[in-house]
Amino acid sequence: MKASEVLDNLKRRFPNEPEYHQAVSEVLGTIEEVYNEHPEFEKSNLIERLCIPDRIFSFRVTWMDDKGQIQTNMGYRIQHNNAIGPYKGGIRFHASVNQSILKFLAFEQTFKNSLTTLPMGGGKGGSDFSPRGKSNAEIMRFCQAFVLELWRHIGPDTDVPAGDIGVGGREVAYMYGMYKKLARENTGTFTGKGIEFGGSLIRPEATGYGNVYFLLQMLKTRGIDIKGKVVTVSGSGNVAQYTVEKLIALGAKVVTMSDSDGYIYDPDGIDRTKLDYIMELKNLYRGRIREYAEQYGVKYVPGARPWGEKCDIAMPSATQNELDGDDARTLLANGCIAVSEGANMPSTPEAIEEFLKARILYAPGKAANAGGVSVSGLEMTQNAQKLSWSAEEVDQKLQSIMENIHEQCVKYGQQADGYVNYVKGANVAGFMKVAKAMMAQGIL
């Protein structure tokens, strides 16, 4: 089957899964050339085998809320591909979670993990449970109930979950605690754990720092200095917070952050003190970004995303499809020179097309946000060795992994005229490694 036929076939067999189709379409649209160079891929129906997850677990999660009422949610774990290592990928708790979203994330994760240079396959899990407004006790009971089903499908050498939207250190700790009770082993089946019980230094920072390290590599190809550059960041969770932290440290000026209710615009830039306020607001009090605007007397725009604000660099770090074609055109008209994605698939296909057409520096999430799962991989190594490394050592390794990913993108994505298509580069590099591993291991 031709690569293009595979997509039509998948759409027919798995209808009503638009995010999954979108992610598959983006990859298939860029690997055609290498695919055609390897007739053995077509002969073994490799693309179809690579696009359809190895297996999907879905289960009911039953838990009791603070009023004593019994609630149900759906729980899932998608084990997408383990050709190069154990299934690895986060867990997302958000009202929007469904099979299509998790299938797109598990698919993306497979290529992202392949790019990290570490031996990790791809997976993703989650629930349509919404953490919004829930008490700490409710969060704990939900995490425990979720793991009561999940635990039998995961393990240190089979499938290693971590955090994603709605799942941070608190949730991973609750899930890991319950997992240990059931599995009776202590080898670190989750990553993103607390530092006292097997977690890695720099894991909380890794996705945001990694994205900035990737951006620096891209800017270097054009001799551009980050200092003084105006940056719009979306989101205010883990990824956005540490993206902003690193940008401030490097002398860039971050003017926006957001949450699902709206965004704030601070023309003076978010400084260290203001970022500390956001971290406390979001991580401790679980408040809304609107409160920043009240605290510092700046503009708050409800129900909107920050892409209309003038910037040199945009770093979408909230969620999928948060930046569409119109947003992309506005950014470009305002002089934006680089977009580096902290979230997974934040730009729509139309937006990506605009960026590539304008030949700006554009890094897709699967390359730019791979720092998080990379340090998860390093956490697995430390757990296996029963050791913990210093922050400097982990940060150093993170930097060299991001440099390596950038090199792979250039190798496979540089066009004859010199322009680097990072979408193509990341997809081809990620694909080739998984494809070769699958071919070597036979028809499975």
Ligand code: GLU
């Ligand atoms: N959820 C993160 C991602 O999208 C991290 C996954 C992990 O650390 O396993 O890559």
